[in-house]
Amino acid sequence: MLKHALAAVAGLLLAGCVETPAQARPPVWTVRDADSEMVIFGSVHVLPPGLDWRPDKLNAALAKADDLWFELPIDPASEARVSQLAMSMSQLPEGQSLSKLLSPQSAQALAAAAQDLNLSLAVLDRFEPWFAEVILATAQFRKAGADASSGVEKSIAANAPASAQRRAFETPEEQIAIFDAAPLSEQVASLEETLRELKSNPDAYDKLIGHWMTGDLKALDADALGPLRKAAPGLYARLVTDRNDRWIAELKTRMAGSGSTVVVVGVGHLVGDDGLPAQLRALGYSVEGP
DSSP states (O other): OTTTTTHHHHTOOOOOSOOOOSSOOOOEEEEEOSSEEEEEEEEOSSBOTTOOOOOHHHHHHHHTOSEEEESSOOSHHHHHHHHHHHHHHOBOOTTOOHHHHSOHHHHHHHHHHHHHTTOOHHHHTTBOHHHHHHHHHHHHHHHHTOBGGGSHHHHHHHHSOTTSEEEESOOHHHHHHHHHTSOHHHHHHHHHHHHHHHHHOTTHHHHHHHHHHHTOHHHHIIIIIHHHHHHOHHHHIIIIIHHHHHHHHHHHHHHTSOEEEEEEEEGGGTSSTTSHHHHHHHTTOEEEOO
């Protein structure tokens, strides 16, 4: 599930050279009560350079924001910590190899993907399935010309007022632990689905960015989350719904205060009945948006 499940780990949601719609409309929600305003924006962690994606509502909210919330801290030290943890926690035990954990057909697909992306199969074989997906994603977005520095979070963090406090829902340790603790069978199911997708739907990432740029929430839900729900429902719960439930508690606390805040998380956390906007509506908040 390269499109969503592993994107936040290393800012690795992939995109090719997509065309910008006449008017970009990535989804934005505004939550209000008597003395608080919270603007929620669904991000893509890596984008093609030069893509004009910023909606006016987001720009206006950032200009007056008292605080910004991200999935992870947006700073070089946190990025380095994520990389360090992922490398150290994702090694398979001595004597095991990734290829041997997969079906014969998927092992062949892994070898083909490694060759296509100029990756060492011997290196991939040393890692647990979840991190192999990260490696594949990294290689794929580089091949497509996407740039981590063009991602939503980095752009917002760099351009928002310095006075706005930067906050995060998770630490690097907490986020990597979510992926690493997933049962091996679910990791394998996710990787095998990704390998099938790389072969059968090579334009999936361009399509996903197109859905995001036009605010097509139904297509985002179907394409970004549907395969994960089907292939590994337990992993979907850990990566999406369980985290959303924890984040909702933080958002309720923030709304109990006052002032203006902007929340920027992966768009997969915002679509469908499990998404943060739907949950906030169910709690009785006024939520303006799709």
